[in-house]
Amino acid sequence: MLFWIVSTLLAIAVAGLLALALLRARGQGEPPAAYDLRVYRDQLREVDRDLARGVIDPADADRIRTEVSRRILAADAQLQEQTGGGRQRGPGVVLLAAGLAVALVLGGALLYRGLGAPGYADLPRQLRIEQAEYVRLNRPDQAEAEADMPERTPSQADPQYAELMDQLRATVADRPDDLQGHVLLAQNEAAMGNFAAAWRAQAEVIRIRGEDALPQDYAELAEMMILAAGGYVSPEAERALGQALRRDGRNPVARYYWGLLLQQIGRPDLAFSTWDGLLGESRPDAPWREPIEARMPELARLAGVTWEPRAPIVQQPGPSQSDIDAASELSDEDRMSMVRGMVEGLSDRLATQGGAPEEWARLIQALGVLGETDRAEAIWTEAAEVFAGDAAALATVTAAAEQAGLK
Template sequence: MLFWTLTIALALAVALYLARAYMRGRGTDAPAAAYDLRVFRDQLAEIDRDLARGVLAPEDAERARTEVSRRIIEADRQVGASPARAAGPGPYVVAVFGALVLAGSFFVYQQLGAPGYDDLPLARRVAMSEELYGSRLPQAEAEKTAALNMAPMPPADPRMGELMDKLRSAVAARPNDTEGLELLARNEAAVGNYRAAWEAQRRLIALKGVAATGEDHAALAELMILAAGGVVSPEAEAVLARALEMDPRNGSARYFLGLMLAQAGRPDRTFNVWRGLLEEGPEDAPWMPPIRASIGELAWLAGEEGYQPPSAASRGPSESDMQAAAEMSPEDRDAMIRGMVEGLNARLAGEGGTSDDWARLIGALGVLGETERAAAIWSEAEDIFAASPDDLEKVAAAARAAGVLQ
């Protein structure tokens, strides 16, 4: 109700202001010569008063009267020659037009706006997020819903169907074969049987026991999410939590954790999770394209309007880069490292970066023996991260390791 009261009050205030300006402007329709005519007539009356008081001599009064009369005749001629101005719309027409504009505005708002939508302060939005989080469908129901909305799968290749039947029979005959279960889970997912895929992956984890890794649990969670049409169910969340407990740096589990937060109405928390993944890389990770596609909108929703995601280039060596470097000659390896260092330096100078990036650059320059450049980079980073003690300490540790800070 408060919204509508303020809206109507503002609309009426604007309408009254415009109407007042319009009505005041209607009084200026007469030509300038008409104003001059009134001035000259006043001058004639002034001449007569001066003559009566004896201020003006009769001959001077006659000459002044003659001159003013001549000007009156000229002004009157100009008034008669001026084209008649079309009268503007009357006040009733203006009132009707204003009412139509207001009515049209309210009609458009009814169609495109959200009338009756409550204010959403932060506490209310957090509460709504908690409600959304607590009302998620369990895994089985999420899979049923996904099956109803899923497009029909294309006809399977008969040869692939035969191979899958043989693989299922082989795994059924050797239920304790970890390699067979791993192969079954991967191929069930390849043909779109995500339910069967995650069941096989779950059996694989149970068979491995304490040897199961965080990556095994992350793979199980991903298959469960795919089976549910992209929805992170409470059961899948529990598997993600186990994966992150075993491997807090697991990229796949962190990506799906961010997806779950987004589905629960917390884009701000999703931004924090995905921002770390984006800045850490590697660029060829499967979660990088969807993160890059949505990180800008997430940053805006999280209140980070000035956020600039790091460019794909000049991120640093990937695992394949390191493998290639191991096979190079010392000279080629040094040239490759220097190229990456210069690329990282250019990115930080042009786009900025995280404290990890600055620490990496300082450490690399220290390894290359370029302590003067490392000291200059440290001095710059010290100013940048002065307001963030944790980030500053991270960069300072790299500076100490590089020998530029005691």
């Protein structure tokens, strides 16, 4: 209310000053008759001086004084008329001044009502940060978020598949420390849309693995929690994301959901920087690219920055024909060094940027050919984690592992 009082008084004051200037505008400047009066009076004084010097005789002086006096009387009457009319303002000027005052006061109020936020308190940056932290610390937990979700209609799964799932659940219940069983249970529950059951199975996977749990394990746990809560990032999901990022600060899934968390608690500035960095490192077909790009313009506006879409990372091509021809002319030792260099380059790129299932399969096969079976098996395990839930991708890397002689 104080804001409206102060702003209204300021608008009235400005409108009053403008109206006053408008009303006084016609009174400014000297009327022509006033100038004539000065000239005639100077002429009278000049007649007296000429008479004293003997330039003119008294008769001529009287005649000239009479003529100048007549002109002074006429000029004075004209001056009175001009100054009297200047004080009488026409109705058009008064109406214009009143309209200007109304337009400034009401127009300013209407403009602020449309563009501003009436009744909204001032929010300096530090206060917004404190409010965001308060929201983060006092938001609902995972159980509350899941309880608020509408009841899910059970999916009509294939009867045989449903029976296998019942058997898997029973088996895992009897074997609480069966790692592979919990991995399969989490993947299949998620595939069926049972995300609440999926994240609980994934939590058991992390419990069993202990300190050997991978960053992807925590990222998947957080993702399942978020999906179970309808896209809401709960404190429990936040802790899982924190564990994933502490183990691998470049994990793309964790970074995507961390940006979503920052957006939900009211930190668009941090969400923007998190997602902008992720976009700069993502492939064109990354699943998080489209939802991020759809939200970035609004995030940039809230963060007070400008944003231009980043060009996606283009996959590095394989060896060209000239590379192949050059390799055929090398010695066996040099050719093997060249192959190892290409394998290391592919391995580094998959570790930092990710890649298609075919690229993971190619790396597994290459390591098998080089006799590095332990490393090939580790890559196969990592690929299985990356493509968990994608049956086609898992089939591709599994076939490559079989060709490499892995068990």
